[in-house]
Amino acid sequence: MLHPFPGPDLFEGLSADWTVGSFGNEHLRFHYWLAHKEMDPLWSRFLGVLPRVVPSPLELALRLVDREPFYRRIFVVARR
Secondary structure (H helix, E strand, C coil), X not given: CCCCCCCHHHHCCCCCCEEEXXXXXXXXXXXXXXXXXXXXXXXXXXXXXXXXXXXXXXXXXXXXXXXXXXXXXXXXXXXX
């Protein structure tokens, strides 16, 4: 990668009128496992149906695997 993703230091110059929060999203190893499974047509179809058939248990399972190291970090900037 030529340029790394920006980090929290990107927001250091903001005035006190702003708050910056962040949270991680999607465990790194789980992301790679899921991306690999989505390449298989059978798994892809299964994973596409899963949210419609069992949304609540799926959400709970995804929250359990949502831990460090994260695949991405989401920053939220809000005016005070």
